[in-house]
Amino acid sequence: MRLWSRELWRLALIVAAASLVGWLLGFASLGLAAGLAIVLLLQLRQLHALHRWLTRHPHAEPPAARGLWGELFDRLYKYQKAQRITQQRLRDTLKRIQDSSEAMSDSVVMLDRRGDLEWWNSAAGHMLGLQTVHDRGQHITNLLRDPRFIDYFNARDYREPLTLTSPIDERQVLQFQITLYGDDERLLMARDITRLHRLEQMRRDFVANVSHELRTPLTVLAGYLETYTDIADQLPPRLARGLGQMEAQTSRMQNLVNDLLLLSRLEIDRRGDDEAPVAVESLLEAIRRDAESLSAGRHRLLVECHDPRQLVGSEQELRSAISNLVFNAVRYAGDGRHITLRWRTQGDAACLEVEDDGEGIDPVHIPRLTERFYRVDKGRSTATGGTGLGLAIVKHVLLRHDAHLEIVSHPGRGALFRCVFPATRLSRPSAVALSSQA
Structure with missing residues (x-):
């Protein structure tokens, strides 16, 4: 501010001196004009120096000047220097990023x-x-x-x-x-990920081949056990006592092998060839009847359908996925609980839901529930006869149907498993289907 005031006083003195000289000579107006012209020429001279410096030698020292112009030149030079340092740092940083990316x-x-x-x-x-x-x-x-x-x-x-x-x-x-x-x-x-992809393919082939090879001996073993069970009263008591447990474990192994084979097929085949409009209400009713047989009266199962549209997909795969969700609810919800199978619309998508008011699941387990063989309670899962592959099968069936699984649950507040399908998977029921349902 002091420099600015000093510069104004200096210019004012130049104009006043020129005016005084003109007044003494009898030409006051000419003196004032001459003074203003001198001030303008001085300013133009400094502007010319500034222009030459910025256009010809911007990185050199600024031209010598006094007063306000000298301060302006110094500030511009410092600003340019700081900008050059900043730009160099940015160039160095960018070069390091590019070099690291190249590596x-x-x-x-x-x-x-x-x-x-x-x-x-x-x-x-x-x-x-x-x-x-x-x-x-x-x-x-x-x-x-x-x-x-x-x-x-x-x-x-x-x-x-x-x-x-x-x-x-x-x-x-x-x-x-x-x-x-x-x-x-x-x-x-x-x-x-070519190597990882090949290893994953080898794992799938190994699981599929081993599961297929286990099928035959398990079938033979189950057949002989069934035969021995029919004549259990003719066998020594020590042998007869173990037949029931052997038969239960053989059945569990057969279920495990069947689930492994199904999961392998779902992983290998990205799309099914049997996709067609599926009457969801009829499908849920059939699953409810199967679940009631498994429940043996220990649960109350309900079906709610709020959308008349059909779901385009593989009926066999959808039945397998929803059955796994419902059977899990029967096994783990607890006796006397309500289990609801629901088909409804959510925005532009449609949802197949399986909800229960049972014991619930700690949210810490939810991200891993669809992993193979992951169990929240290993002892309880073994006792109920689960294979640990049900939710993995559900996940892959939904992926093949452009859908995804949402799980909402808290301990003591039940569990909700929601299969969300895009609108492209929905279709109106045909007149033939409506008449057959009627």
Whole structure:
């Protein structure tokens, strides 16, 4: 502020001196004009120096000046210097990020808010076939044209990764994961999981083959046990006492083998060939009757249908999934409980729900319930004859029907298992179906 006042006084003195000289010579107006002209020329001279410095030598020392202009030059120089230091730090940081990305074996691709390619590391060039010169600025879906990737990209739901074969090598399996950041920009990462995919395939084949091989000896064993049970009164008491337990354990092993075979088939076959409109109310009624047989009067089972539409899918697979949920409720809800099978609409989707008012489940277990062989209470599950594969089967059946499973439960407040299906899986019942139901 003092510099500004001093500069104003200096300019005012120049104008006053010129005016005084003009007044003494008898030309006061000319003196004032001359004074103003001198002030303007001085300011233009400093502006010219500033322009030359900024355009020709912006990184050099500022031109010498006094007063307010000298302060302005010094401040601009300090600001430029700070900006250069900041820019250099940003360049160094960006270079370290790019160098670290280049060292990664996973592909890293930066996309702008429109989905156009901005930058990628060398691994992305090898995995995805990206070329620096030709592909920069191209939309990602012009290069990755798999319909599943396009749907994944446009859905903007990137909570789960997407597994696809490489666009340049069908023998290579990649896992894609997109992350939103900045101004609606995207970071695409692709990881080579070919080895893991092969190991997983080997595990599936092993489970399927072993389960298939176990089927025959178990069938033979069950047949002989049934025969011996029929003549148990003719056997020595020591042998007859163990027949019932042997028969129960053989039946449990057969159920386990059947569940393993079903789970293997669901994992291998991504889509069923027997999809058709399913009358949900009739399906739930049939499942209710089976559950009542298992319950033996210990529970009250209800069916509620609030939507007349049918569900497009595999009736056999849907029956297996819903039956697992209902039978679990019968086994674990506790005697005297109510179990409700419900078919209703939720927004644009439809829900198949199995709800009970039983003992409930601690929420800490819910994220792992669909894992194979995971048990909340191992002792109780063994006593009830469960295989530990029921919810894993439910999960894979729903995935094949573009649906997902939601679980809501708290100890002492019952449990709700909700199968949420998209609107594309719904259809109106035909006139023939309506007349047959009537």
